[in-house]
Amino acid sequence: xxLHPHALRRTALGLAATGALLIGLxxxxxxxxxxxxxxxxxxxxxxxxYGTAVTASKLTGTYADIAGSQFNSITPGNExxxxxxxxxxxxxxxxxxxxxxxxxxxxxMEVRGHTLVWHSQLPGWLTNGSWTADQxxxxxxxxxxxxxxxxxxRISHWDVVNEPxxxxxxxxxxxxxxxxxxxxxxxxxxxxxxxxPDAKLYLNDYNTDGLGAKSDGMYNxxxxxxxxxxPIDGVGFQGHLILGQVPSxxxxxLQRFADLGVDVAVTELDIRMTLPATDAKLAxxxxxxxxxxxxxxxxxxxxxxxxxxxxxxxxxxxxxxxxQGAATPYDENYRPKPAYYGIAESLGWTGGGDPGPTGSCTVxxxxxxxxxxxFTANVTVKNTGSSPVGGWQVAWTxxxxxxxxxxxxxxxxxxxxxxxxxxxxxxxxxxxGGSVSFGFNGTWSGANxxxxxxxxxxx
Ligand code: G3I
Numbered sequence: 001x002x003l004h005p006h007a008l009r010r011t012a013l014g015l016a017a018t019g020a021l022l023i024g025l026x027x028x029x030x031x032x033x034x035x036x037x038x039x040x041x042x043x044x045x046x047x048x049x050y051g052t053a054v055t056a057s058k059l060t061g062t063y064a065d066i067a068g069s070q071f072n073s074i075t076p077g078n079e080x081x082x083x084x085x086x087x088x089x090x091x092x093x094x095x096x097x098x099x100x101x102x103x104x105x106x107x108x109m110e111v112r113g114h115t116l117v118w119h120s121q122l123p124g125w126l127t128n129g130s131w132t133a134d135q136x137x138x139x140x141x142x143x144x145x146x147x148x149x150x151x152x153x154r155i156s157h158w159d160v161v162n163e164p165x166x167x168x169x170x171x172x173x174x175x176x177x178x179x180x181x182x183x184x185x186x187x188x189x190x191x192x193x194x195x196x197p198d199a200k201l202y203l204n205d206y207n208t209d210g211l212g213a214k215s216d217g218m219y220n221x222x223x224x225x226x227x228x229x230x231p232i233d234g235v236g237f238q239g240h241l242i243l244g245q246v247p248s249x250x251x252x253x254l255q256r257f258a259d260l261g262v263d264v265a266v267t268e269l270d271i272r273m274t275l276p277a278t279d280a281k282l283a284x285x286x287x288x289x290x291x292x293x294x295x296x297x298x299x300x301x302x303x304x305x306x307x308x309x310x311x312x313x314x315x316x317x318x319x320x321x322x323x324q325g326a327a328t329p330y331d332e333n334y335r336p337k338p339a340y341y342g343i344a345e346s347l348g349w350t351g352g353g354d355p356g357p358t359g360s361c362t363v364x365x366x367x368x369x370x371x372x373x374x375f376t377a378n379v380t381v382k383n384t385g386s387s388p389v390g391g392w393q394v395a396w397t398x399x400x401x402x403x404x405x406x407x408x409x410x411x412x413x414x415x416x417x418x419x420x421x422x423x424x425x426x427x428x429x430x431x432x433g434g435s436v437s438f439g440f441n442g443t444w445s446g447a448n449x450x451x452x453x454x455x456x457x458x459x
Contacts, residue, residue: 036336040072040109042347046297049073049110049304050343053268055314056096059103062334066310068107073156075112075267075306076100077314081121085147089125094150101154110156112267112306115204116144117188118162119174127175136179141191148195157303159204159236159267160192161185167207169217185221186230193231200303204236204267210247211256222260236267239292240308243273243281246288251295258301266296268308270327271339272317275418276395276455277326286338289329293346305343318415325415332413333422335391335459360385361430363394363454373443375402379410379421380437381456383430389458391428392436395420396451402444410438430458 043050051073059067067074078084079096086092104111117140131139148158164172164185171177176184185203192201203222208215218235225232235257237250247253254264271288273281296302309315313332318325329340344351364380381392394410398417410421427436 037341037344037347037349037351039070039340039343039347042344042349043304044072046347047300048296048302048347050347051075051110051112051304051306052310053077053114053306053308054100054103055309056099058314059099063311063314064103066330066334068103068109071109071307071310073110073112073304073306074100074104075114077114077309077316078121080114080147081118082116082126082143083121083123086143087123089123092146097151101151105154111151111154112265113148113151113155113158113199114267115159115162116147116192117160117176117184119172119176120163122175131179133179136176137184137187140176140180140184141187144188144191145195148192148199152196153198155196155199157200157202157234157236157265158192158196160188160201162204163206164203164221165205165208165214165217167214169213169215169220171217182221186225186228189225189231200233200263201231202234202236202263202265202267203232204238206238206240206268208235209237209239209241209250209253209266211249211253212247215253219257219260222257222262226261232262234263234265234303236265238268238308239266239270239305240268241271241288241292243271243288244284246271246291250292251298254295254299254302258299263301263303264296264299265303266292266305269305270308270315270317272321272324272327275318275323275325275415276397276420277331278455279457281326282338285326286342288342289339290342290346293343297346313413323416323418325418331393331422332420333411335422361389361392361394361456361458363396363456365396365450365454367448367450368439370444370448373445374405374441375444375448376439376441378437378439380435381430382435383432383458385458386432388429388431388434391423391459392430393420393422393457395455396453398451399449400444400447402442402448404440404442407440408438409436410440412438412440 039050049072052071053075054067055077056079166172189201208218257264271285296305309328311330312326312328315327317327362382362384366378367375368378369376383389396419404412404414412421
């Protein structure tokens, strides 16, 4: 087994600020333990991959270090979608996609191509055009030929058709289905096979993770494609899940597809929760990540699992589900969460378990000055445990619309009313009974009511 440097053993200096709002003078500290597992090695030992979606423009510094050292498959979050690669007709922009494929090769990772035919993130020139069925079919197959052809031999799996179903298992009335009927799926698969004969060709959808009407629709489609000799190699189950709601039938569902003679994969796993994240929610999330990974491990044709972003700072959830987030295995400051250890344990890691919270802490919050629309606050974090801690995180909900604008001695992120503050590189350690402080400026209007409760966690 190859040795992969664990990114978090390195210094986190140079870390790029990401996320909805990331402020403060601090460089986030790296708190992973020296004995932390390497997910890609554990997965490889099980004959699987463990992957992540990424954003090409973020592939530097700590983000790149973790992506390249912990994962052995990569999926572009947006960079291979039609609107990204052909924003105007005949004008291609492969820069983001190239960057990810090059990164993958430099780090010995597989690439999941995502995605050739989808109803969403299509270029305006395509959706606004009026096309005959023949023209649209040709546009679709030409697109597949251009994109799959460009990366021929460099993509292990292609999501050829993404999200073809409605919730009730009928076909979604996408641009393609409404003009071409269901035959567009077979045509797309054939075009992809011709363009890149070595890539494994997948259909991919969400809310198909367990047994149900939508996964029945996918099942019947795959069965019929196989019967017609259409090239179909696998089915992707996106796995956009809600805390505590991993379908109990997930393994049985993956297995029934495998029994049709196709590979399966969990392609976009995230498990969202209502913020703020508490120890109890993070423990549930760990169990959930573990359960999904267990389902893949238990099905021999399950090729791997891909997290839809490995860090909470690179997740679509807070943008789309107000007040929800913390859906990935690493927090915004690149600290592995319990979920990360849940994945590792499912993959056979016996390294001693999640270090988990190692102490307890309390929070004091004081508004030290306030003027017409602004204020300054000071927050004290006290280690009330009997041993020193190596890091801390504080979260609260603002009751009256306050916004944090700049912080010092902590890294502060805000999403809606939820604020999370994590230690800076230099003040994570607090001795037993000791305390540290950080401060910030914020804005308010109407009332500047202090948060009612604080969540405080230490490591
Ligand atoms: O790039 C622009 C930026 O220039 C602009 O300032 C900003 C303002 O909103 O938007 C940016 O584009 C966003 C893009 O992500 C890149 O960040 C789009 O608004 C946003 O809609 C887009 O969201 C993506 C979403 O697909 C679109 O449906 C998410 O990042 C991406 O993670 C998500 O991925 C999908 C899978 O492809 C299919 N399955 C579901 C999954 C989650 O929605």
